[in-house]
Each structure stands twice: as C-alpha cells, then as structure tokens.
Amino acid sequence: MAKILRKEVLAERVYRYRLDAPRIAKKRRPGQFIILRPVQNSERIPLTIADADATAGWIDIIFQVVGRTTVLLSMLNGGDNILDLVGPLGQPTHIETFGRCLCIGGGVGIAPLYPIARGLRDAGNDVVTIIGARTQSLLILRSDFESVSSELHVTTDDGTSGRKGFVSNVFQELADKGEKFNVAFVIGPVMMMKVTAQLTLAAGIKTYVSLNPIMVDGTGMCGGCRVTVDGRTRFACVEGPEFDAAGIDWNEMAKRLTSYRGFETESLEKHECELEKAVKE
Amino acid sequence: MMENGETRRSMHKIPMREQDPALRRSNFREVPFGYSDGEAKDEAARCLQCRKPLCIEGCPVNVQIPQFIGLVAKGEFAAAARTIKETNALPAVCGRVCPQEEQCELQCVLGKKGSPVAIGNLERFVADYERDNGLVVTPQVKPRNGKRVAIAGSGPAGLTCAGELAGQGFDVTIFEALHEAGGVLVYGIPEFRLPKAIVRAEVGYLERLGVKIEKNFVVGRTATIDELMEEGYDAVFVGSGAGLPSFLGVKGENGIGVYSANEYLTRSNLMRAFADDATTPIMRGKRVITVGGGNVAMDAARTALRLGAEPSTVVYRRSEAEMPARRAEIHHAREEGVEFRLLCTPTEILADDTGRVTGISCIRMELGAPDASGRRRPVPVAGSEFTIDGDVVVVAVGNSPNPLIPNTAPDIATSKRGGILADEKTGRTSKRRVYAGGDIVTGAATVILAMGAGKVAARSIIEDLQ
Numbered sequence: 001m002a003k004i005l006r007k008e009v010l011a012e013r014v015y016r017y018r019l020d021a022p023r024i025a026k027k028r029r030p031g032q033f034i035i036l037r038p039v040q041n042s043e044r045i046p047l048t049i050a051d052a053d054a055t056a057g058w059i060d061i062i063f064q065v066v067g068r069t070t071v072l073l074s075m076l077n078g079g080d081n082i083l084d085l086v087g088p089l090g091q092p093t094h095i096e097t098f099g100r101c102l103c104i105g106g107g108v109g110i111a112p113l114y115p116i117a118r119g120l121r122d123a124g125n126d127v128v129t130i131i132g133a134r135t136q137s138l139l140i141l142r143s144d145f146e147s148v149s150s151e152l153h154v155t156t157d158d159g160t161s162g163r164k165g166f167v168s169n170v171f172q173e174l175a176d177k178g179e180k181f182n183v184a185f186v187i188g189p190v191m192m193m194k195v196t197a198q199l200t201l202a203a204g205i206k207t208y209v210s211l212n213p214i215m216v217d218g219t220g221m222c223g224g225c226r227v228t229v230d231g232r233t234r235f236a237c238v239e240g241p242e243f244d245a246a247g248i249d250w251n252e253m254a255k256r257l258t259s260y261r262g263f264e265t266e267s268l269e270k271h272e273c274e275l276e277k278a279v280k281e
Numbered sequence: 282m283m284e285n286g287e288t289r290r291s292m293h294k295i296p297m298r299e300q301d302p303a304l305r306r307s308n309f310r311e312v313p314f315g316y317s318d319g320e321a322k323d324e325a326a327r328c329l330q331c332r333k334p335l336c337i338e339g340c341p342v343n344v345q346i347p348q349f350i351g352l353v354a355k356g357e358f359a360a361a362a363r364t365i366k367e368t369n370a371l372p373a374v375c376g377r378v379c380p381q382e383e384q385c386e387l388q389c390v391l392g393k394k395g396s397p398v399a400i401g402n403l404e405r406f407v408a409d410y411e412r413d414n415g416l417v418v419t420p421q422v423k424p425r426n427g428k429r430v431a432i433a434g435s436g437p438a439g440l441t442c443a444g445e446l447a448g449q450g451f452d453v454t455i456f457e458a459l460h461e462a463g464g465v466l467v468y469g470i471p472e473f474r475l476p477k478a479i480v481r482a483e484v485g486y487l488e489r490l491g492v493k494i495e496k497n498f499v500v501g502r503t504a505t506i507d508e509l510m511e512e513g514y515d516a517v518f519v520g521s522g523a524g525l526p527s528f529l530g531v532k533g534e535n536g537i538g539v540y541s542a543n544e545y546l547t548r549s550n551l552m553r554a555f556a557d558d559a560t561t562p563i564m565r566g567k568r569v570i571t572v573g574g575g576n577v578a579m580d581a582a583r584t585a586l587r588l589g590a591e592p593s594t595v596v597y598r599r600s601e602a603e604m605p606a607r608r609a610e611i612h613h614a615r616e617e618g619v620e621f622r623l624l625c626t627p628t629e630i631l632a633d634d635t636g637r638v639t640g641i642s643c644i645r646m647e648l649g650a651p652d653a654s655g656r657r658r659p660v661p662v663a664g665s666e667f668t669i670d671g672d673v674v675v676v677a678v679g680n681s682p683n684p685l686i687p688n689t690a691p692d693i694a695t696s697k698r699g700g701i702l703a704d705e706k707t708g709r710t711s712k713r714r715v716y717a718g719g720d721i722v723t724g725a726a727t728v729i730l731a732m733g734a735g736k737v738a739a740r741s742i743i744e745d746l747q
Binding site: 027042084088216221222227 | 502564
C-alpha cells in the first residue's frame, strides 16, 4: 500500500501523484521505475519514477490515461492508497561526467527524462534539453527542465508553444549549427525515439533511449518485456529500461506494443461508459 | 477392509472421482473432487503399517506416513492432519502437486504387486478435511529467541523455511516480489490443479505461526541482502526460484502472440485474466500451440483449452515416454482434448505483416542414442519440415534460476548455469549467514524438493544462530 500524498493535473489526461514510499525513495536512482496495481483485480503497470526525495520519503509518478488501469488510477485522490507498489526496478541510468549532454523528450516521455536531466546536471554536466508535445496543453514539466538545463528548446506539433515542429527538427538545427554533444538521452513514443535517435546517431552522438514495453512482474520472470538489441533478446525490466539506441529493433518493439491494442481501447470505452452511467445515477 | 479380523486388501488404490473431462475443459474448477470419508478410511486400511517404512525415506520432508495413515483408518482425520504438519507445513498443496509416484508411493511395498497406497490422495484428504471443518489449530511455538531471519521469496522453499524457523521461536519475515504470497503456487500452477484459496489458507497458517510477509518487495532491488543484514537480520534464506524463462532461439520468437509459459500462466493465474472482473488481458487464441513436454507445458495447454482454444496442441521433440510431465498430467490433458504432436520441434515462428503469429514451422525428429540425461536424443529428419497453424504460441521449455539476487549480491558464489551454490546437506552458501534452496539452487525442479531444501536450510540457521 502506498498513500497518495498529492494529486496534480499536469495536462489533459496527464497526472502527477506524489506517493508515500520511503523505501523506494531511498533506494531509487534516475532511470528506474516502479510497478503498481491501483485497486483489486486491476493490471500491474510500469511507470518511471519522475522525482523523489529520500529524506522526505516520497516519489513522484506521472501518467497519462490510456486504458482501464490508468482510468482507475486517475480516479484515486489525495489521501487514498494505491493497493500495490513495488520498486525501484530496472537498471539506473549510467551517469558520469560526460560534458555536454543532450536530453530530448516527447509527450509523456518528458516525465522519465526529468530525473535523468537532473542527475546529469548534479553530476556536473552541461544539460541542453529539447522537449516537445502535440500541443501546448500537453506540454509538461517546462519549468522543472528550465531549472536543470543550460538551454531549453520547446516545440509543439501545432506551434501553440515554442517553435512549430518536432523535437527532431530542433536537434537537426542545432547539429547544422555545428553544436557538439557528448551523449544524448531520448525518451518518448517509439516513432519519436526511432526518428530522433537516427539523427543523433548519424551526428556521431552516443545515444540512449528508455523503452516502455509490456511488463507483468518486473523481475525477469515473464519475459513479456523482451526487446531485440544488437540481435539479442533482452529483458527490459531487469536489463533495461535504457539501452544503446544503435542496436534496437524498433519495428519489432513497435509491433509488440500493439499486442493488446484492441483490449485497451475496448476496455477504456467500456469503462468510460460505466463511469458516465455511475455519475448519472 | 476388515472381515472377521482378517485383512483382505484390494490390489488397487481407490481412484479419486473427477470432473467429467467434457465439462472441466471449459472451467477453471479443480479437476479431482477428493475422497469421501469412507473412501479415505478404506484406502488407509490398505496400508501395511510396515515396521521399517520405506515411504518415509522417499519423502523429502520425512512425513510420518504410516502414522498419519493409521489415524485416517481409525477415522481420526484431524489428528492425521496434525501429524503431517509436524514435518510439512503445506499438506494440502503437497497432496495435490507432489510427484508421489516417484517418491513415497514408489517405495510402498504394495506397489510391487498392485498399486501403492494412495499416500498423496490421503494427504490431500486430511488437509482438506481439517481446513473445511474449521479444525485447524495453531500449534504452540517456542518463545521468541530474539533472532531475526529474512527470507527472499514466498514459494515452497521460503514458506517451508519460514514455518520451521517460526516454530522454533525465530522472528521471520518473508519478502515477496509480487502482490500475492505463494510464488509458483500462485503464479504458475493453475487453479484447476491447485485452487488459490488453498494456497492462501496454508500461507495464513504460517502467518498465525508468527511469520510476517512483506509483499511488493524485490530483494536485490528494494533492498539488497547486505542492506537487510544492516537492518538487523541475523540470517537470510534465498528461495527466489527459477523465474527466468528459456526460449527456443528460433526466428520469430518475439512475435505478437508468443508467450513464455511463465507469462501466459501468470496472466491467467496470478492476474486472473480468465475471470470477468479482471482487467489483465490475455490472448485467447483460437489455435494455441504449446512447445514443451513438462508439467508446465501441460498446465499451459490445459489453460488454453479453458480459455477457448480449439485445438490446443502440444509440440514436443521426443516421444511420450521421454516427456518429463507426470503421467497423470499427460492423461488429464489428453482426456480433456489436448492434441499431441510428438517427435517434432519448431524451426521458426511464423507471423503476418503486423507481427501477429500465424503458426509454426516444424521439423520431424527421430530418437538417436541416449544423451547426458539418459533420454534418447532427438535428431532432426532432413527434409521433413511442415507447418502447424496457430495464433498463440506458448514456449514451455524450462526455466533457469532467476539472476536478480545473484547479480545484486556478487559475493555469493554461483554455478555456471547461474544458480546459487549451496551445500545440499546444509543450504549454506559461500556468504556467511546466507542460505539458499529450491529452484534458485537446482534450476526448475519440484515443489517438494524445494520444501525439503527450505527445511534443511532452516536446520542450519537454527544451528548457526543458537
């Protein structure tokens, strides 16, 4: 059980919860995640730890409502308990003094990028950040990134905030201007990571991505999270979630993420119907 | 049965009544119904009460078998259950999933001429009788001795170790990675073979003995073994199991619809994907192919039937004689309509453009000379490739020790296969005050062997800490 200490709406269907989780707060490092099960009979879902305070004993999670489990999670409020919370899971981000670091985040992928950017900054790196979203109302953590980045570039697909376009366009401009980076961290939807990492790799930058495949247990027991990296099957839950972008089989990764697409939309629609009914009654 | 004081024993054990295969193949209720009181007494009366009982030697936890069976024959069922519990904290589980035919029953003298006493059926009967009639009593445990023991994993090894130590006055905490206690008993073995209510009851019994269970705690991640020691635990027992699924290594294995047996069974068992009120999805394939010949493969193929597969097919590279599954499980699977394609092995998993599985390509095998396991080695027959259509493929070809704890405690010596090295007779590892047992040491084996190892380690812990 983990108590929700604070609930915030960050954007449309995007929430930030602060959870009372002293053990996890103490142990976690940037890049690690938790698995939670909001209520009885619900699914186990992995979410990256967006921030934490070891002394105060809390962790932050940020999630977008995409299916039944995230609907159930979003219905909880401050003071409620999350039924099951386990972590920290996965390998922490490899942080060292790289020099000039590039952090690129898209959509809700901006959330897991934040602890990494902060970790890099704390290790004495110069952090340049590019974040992007579909539209201004979906853009999250802008001020958080301002505080840890020496430069912050913002894009939206529709131009409602920052410059119009994609994060990959901004990177290309920086590269064209001859700007150099020692390492890049790219987190976001699969296609965004694939396209952006192709550009950063082409520019000769060592690039890491954080993958979010389907998971059940998070301890390497089920193998549902398997991804192909450099021709080898790896389990993202214990060996990841971060991998060198150069070796990832993006097509396989994208396909595997569609495994339950029918279930998700069906269950979300069904659940929202039920919710509406419940509200009317 | 006794007639005029003379014993006339039936040559054969009394079979357990079972759900009709045609019905049970579409529900998740338990297959056998268990004995009636009368059947149990009659079966118990078959026991010769040998003066030197070999059956006890065949039992990894040395249950006092003739003694409990003698009590069953007299109708003292609850007393019989208590006798078993002196050496075995999980009788309702063992009565169901132990391979008695290779252990206690194999040693039974009656088995030489007819069938051995149905020790497993009787164990199950008395445990169920005691529980169902509210007769379970919590035994007196020794006064607390002030020593704290941490146990990683709440599977059969961890539960047994915990029970032994709690009885001796130790302050025991089990750390479980998942949200329910029981390990493979809850995530792996299906409801129709081991109802989860029974696992919960047996775990509850241990809690009443004073064992604390902390769920959602991954030893190695939430805290390492060293950190647990720093927090004041005097010893740690590692029973984290063989939770690392093996795959075939063939093309297409990461397609949509390919599951490890662990994932398939965890979705159905732990996450209850089969139930209407659960939200975890599972692909209810129309044609499900399970690869492998062990008990886990049988569990997966029979689960597939219950989720609506037509057909549910088992593909195994050797012949039925070499299948590692219990005969009873193969028999149950066949009765329910599982199809067996023997002497063939997948060479590729086929998928459509979207990555969804459409079937497997197989090659026929023939048996050559015996290999290291003593079983005849399967050899591919050139040019014999064929395909089997299917939309879900479950890979049930074994598990290795889960590397999470070995990787986060590098000072514990491990084997080449990744298991923790522990002395078979003591459970001690290379690290002081750290013990291990069960599948994390042996690789995938049986519930009862893990329980035996948990017990051995508990004895060493008692010896080392006192």
